[in-house]
Amino acid sequence: MSAVFNCLKAPLWSLFFALLICLPVQANQSAIASAHPLATSAGIKVLEQGGNAFDAAITVSAVLGVVEPYSSAFGGGGFWLLHRESDQKQVMIDGREKAPLAAHKDMYLDASGNVIANASINGPLSAGIPGTPAALVHLAENYALLPLQQTLAPAIVLAEQGFEVGEFYQKMAGWRLQALRDSFSASEIFLQDDDVPETGYRVRQPDLAKTLRHLAEKGFDGFYRGEVAERLLKGVRDNGGIWTEKDLSGYQVIERPPVVFNYNNKKIISAALPSSGGVVMAQIFNILSAYDFKNLSQVKQKHLVIEAMRRAYQQRAKYLGDSDFVTLNLEKLTSKFHAGRLAEDIDLNRASLSKGLVSAAEGRDTTHFSIIDNEGNRVAATLSINYPFGSGFVPEGTGVLLNDEMDDFSASPGVPNVYGLVGSQANAIEPGKRMLSSMSPTFVESDKGIAILGTPGGSRIITMVTQAILAMEDSLDPKQWVDLPRFHHQYLPDQVEYESGALTAEEIKQLTAMGHQLQQVDNPFGNMQAIYLDKKTGKVSAASDSRGIGAAQVK
Ligand code: DON
Numbered sequence: 001m002s003a004v005f006n007c008l009k010a011p012l013w014s015l016f017f018a019l020l021i022c023l024p025v026q027a028n029q030s031a032i033a034s035a036h037p038l039a040t041s042a043g044i045k046v047l048e049q050g051g052n053a054f055d056a057a058i059t060v061s062a063v064l065g066v067v068e069p070y071s072s073a074f075g076g077g078g079f080w081l082l083h084r085e086s087d088q089k090q091v092m093i094d095g096r097e098k099a100p101l102a103a104h105k106d107m108y109l110d111a112s113g114n115v116i117a118n119a120s121i122n123g124p125l126s127a128g129i130p131g132t133p134a135a136l137v138h139l140a141e142n143y144a145l146l147p148l149q150q151t152l153a154p155a156i157v158l159a160e161q162g163f164e165v166g167e168f169y170q171k172m173a174g175w176r177l178q179a180l181r182d183s184f185s186a187s188e189i190f191l192q193d194d195d196v197p198e199t200g201y202r203v204r205q206p207d208l209a210k211t212l213r214h215l216a217e218k219g220f221d222g223f224y225r226g227e228v229a230e231r232l233l234k235g236v237r238d239n240g241g242i243w244t245e246k247d248l249s250g251y252q253v254i255e256r257p258p259v260v261f262n263y264n265n266k267k268i269i270s271a272a273l274p275s276s277g278g279v280v281m282a283q284i285f286n287i288l289s290a291y292d293f294k295n296l297s298q299v300k301q302k303h304l305v306i307e308a309m310r311r312a313y314q315q316r317a318k319y320l321g322d323s324d325f326v327t328l329n330l331e332k333l334t335s336k337f338h339a340g341r342l343a344e345d346i347d348l349n350r351a352s353l354s355k356g357l358v359s360a361a362e363g364r365d366t367t368h369f370s371i372i373d374n375e376g377n378r379v380a381a382t383l384s385i386n387y388p389f390g391s392g393f394v395p396e397g398t399g400v401l402l403n404d405e406m407d408d409f410s411a412s413p414g415v416p417n418v419y420g421l422v423g424s425q426a427n428a429i430e431p432g433k434r435m436l437s438s439m440s441p442t443f444v445e446s447d448k449g450i451a452i453l454g455t456p457g458g459s460r461i462i463t464m465v466t467q468a469i470l471a472m473e474d475s476l477d478p479k480q481w482v483d484l485p486r487f488h489h490q491y492l493p494d495q496v497e498y499e500s501g502a503l504t505a506e507e508i509k510q511l512t513a514m515g516h517q518l519q520q521v522d523n524p525f526g527n528m529q530a531i532y533l534d535k536k537t538g539k540v541s542a543a544s545d546s547r548g549i550g551a552a553q554v555k
Contacts (some may be wrong), residue, residue, distance in 0.1 A: 005156075019450035027376045028538035032056060033478075033552035034369035035071065035544070038081065038163065039063040040551040042154035043371065046146070047555065053377035055151050057137050059384060060369045061154035062212070065132065066203035067163045069190060070172035070388040070454065071367040074211065074223075075402035077131035078383030079271050082442040084454060085376035086201035089442070092272050094254040096404040096434045097128025098324060100170045104167075104241040105428050115411045121418065122179045124241030126391045128435065129251050132322060132383060133215055133223040138253040140207075141219070145181070152216040159209035159399070162202035162303035163431025168549055170196050172388040179392025185235070186394040186401065189411065192528045208399025225246040228398060235395020236402070254324075261334060263289060268469065270442040271382075273323040276316045277440025279334055280462045283312035285469075286339030294473075298346055299510045302503065305470070306489045306496055306516065309463050310354055311342045313421075313491035321426030322434040328426075351545040354494035365389075366456030370531045372540060375472065378531075380441035382454045382461070387418065408435035419458035422492055444472060450533045453481065457526035460497075463488045478530035478552075479544035486525045495519045524552075 029055070032043045043056040053057075057080060065073050072078065080093040100458045108119045120126045140148040165173075173180065173196045180186045185207075187194050192201050214222035222228060229248045236243045258269045259278025263285040270278035287308035293301060319328060332338050343354060366384040383405035385391075393402045410423025416554070417423075419438075427436040438461040444451040453473060455464050468481040475481070485501035494519040503511065512518060527548035532541050544550035 004487055009470060023257055027372055027533050027540055029372050029540040029554050031062060031531050031540045031542040031554040032220050032371050033531055033542040033544050034060050035367045035527050035548050035550040036064055036067050037531060037551035038067050038554050044502050044553050044555055047150060047373055051146045053371045053373040054139050055146045056059045056371050057379040057381055058139050058144060058151040060076060061136060061381060062152050063158060064367050065168035066155045066158045069401050071365045072383035073385045073390060073401040074133055075400040076383060076385035076390060077405065078381060079275055079439050079441055080135060080379060080381040080552065081271065081443065083378040088105040090258055090269055092256045092258045093135050093138060095131030095273050096437060097131050097403055098251065098429055099128055099429055099433050100243050100247045101431045103401050103429050103431050107429060115415050119405040120411055121387055121404050123391055124393050124402060125237050126406050127402035128405040129247045134220055134251055134253045138221045149216045152212055154208050156212045156303045159205040159212060162204035163196045165199060165203060174387040174453050175372045176392050180389060183393040185396045186392055189394060205399045207397055211398050211400055226252055228306045231397045232395045232400060249279040261285060265446055267445045268442065270317060271440045274434035275437040275439050276320045277438055277462050279320060279468055280312045280316050282334040283315060283339055284308040284466050286336050287311065287343045289336060290343050298494050302507060303511060307352060308345045309319040309489040310491050317422045318424055319426055319490060325430055325433045326426045349514060354491045368454040368456055368527050370452040370454060370530050372531050372533060378443065378452050380439045380443060380452045380454050381440035384439060395497055405435055408437060420493060422461050444469055449476060449535045451530060455528035459490050464528060468528060476532055478532045478541055482528040482530050482543045482545040497521050499525055
């Protein structure tokens with residue numbers, strides 16, 4: 001009963017609805033959906049060995065860090081959204097990278113104040129202080145059942161024995177070839193004779209295996225202090241980076257309360273700042289709530305979703321940044337009243353205008369996984385090193401591929417980052433600050449069931465998760481949510497990007513007539529991993545996005 005009581009303390013909505021969705025859940029099965037079959041199967045094995053969802057999350061994160069070096073790595077960061085069934089605790093583990101203490105607002109600007117191309121994308125100067133190793137230690141010490149030696153073991157074996165290069169790896173390595181060639185160690189590990197490896201080439205990472213052994217044996221100190229830390233610092237500083245010992249030893253994981261809001265009898269639990277995901281999604285859904293959405297025509301629904309996206313991303317650009325550095329009235333920003341104000345100038349027949357145009361780039365990396373165990377514990381985690389293969393830089397002797405997450409800061413007000421996102425002072429670089437993210441690991445709870453989901457995709461992450469939640473109105477099959485063709489608007493540039501099949505010919509005609517600038521994109525959006533638990537039957541289903549090479553397994 002205390003579990004129910006704890007759950008009821010959080011939401012203030014109708015008691016009846018809260019009681020229905022807060023009742024403890026009996027999952028008869030466990031499931032994992034992740035972006036790589038090796039990560040999914042390693043996670044399932046850990047569950048079979050008696051681990052819980054949090055043990056499996058450590059294993060899946062670590063294996064992904066080894067076999068998907070273009071998406072996440074131990075030199076990166078992420079957000080792990082947790083639900084612990086025994087006491088209904090829901091928390092976001094913030095393992096986001098931090099700006100080094102020597103970082104400053106103008107560090108990517110030239111003498112005339114212009115942004116230096118690629119300075120925040122390639123090489124060690126583009127890397128924030130990694131959070132993933134600390135987050136895995138935090139999970140092990142506070143939530144998991146098994147020792148880190150056991151949960152990191154599959155990743156250590158894969159780092160030693162290697163994994164085979166496939167088509168997707170080749171595409172990503174080709175995309176980041178120059179950055180990888182610029183780093184001696186990265187080229188040695190991730191390229192074959194300084195070129196994109198052939199299909200079937202084995203990527204072996206013995207240095208990384210050693211680093212992971214240190215982490216498994218010594219916990220936080222195994223990475224952030226001592227031998228590994230010394231090598232990281234030497235590699236970074238010898239190559240133009242600015243990290244210091246204090247940056248590493250002072251890195252801290254933060255437990256944050258998730259952003260929680262409701263939409264149409266669903267309770268949505270999502271990422272808190274420094275991810276913009278929960279706030280932006282709350283704004284989008286609050287705007288939709290101001291309308292009789294279900295009874296609008298299909299095209300008007302899409303128009304309204306686009307207008308809501310435009311406004312919420314404008315708010316993101318204007319106000320959002322690391323809440324440890326910026327004073328924000330989150331209650332106001334996520335209120336229905338505020339959404340009503342934002343919706344005031346929406347015309348149901350006409351597109352509004354976002355002022356000024358900038359260009360957006362593709363997001364092709366980052367990773368997400370979703371887990372539920374048969375106790376009902378759940379994890380949704382999105383991890384990143386930002387661009388494919390991050391900064392492309394590996395400090396010698398560590399095997400640790402560093403992120404280029406510094407590009408998620410706003411290098412200069414109004415100047416877009418690689419995802420075309422603009423920002424303000426709220427997301428300007430400051431020493432020790434976390435850069436604003438879009439990663440949105442999310443739970444959706446209703447009286448019928450529970451969904452666990454998320455995706456990579458840069459600025460499009462939030463709108464992808466939004467559309468998956470909207471799709472839950474029509475289908476409770478996660479395969480439908482992950483494979484859904486998607487569209488996206490992010491305020492600037494003032495255009496709707498869409499995948500083939502996301503809009504019908506008639507919708508394209510009508511939305512164009514309303515004044516929307518529509519842009520079909522060839523590259524697919526995202527790599528969503530989702531799980532659904534049917535509360536009545538206890539049946540669990542899981543799905544991995546057909547756009548990727550991932551695997552979903554129910555046990
Ligand atoms: O934190 C963020 O929002 C970005 N660094 C995520 C990058 C990403 O998803 C790239 N993906 N496809």
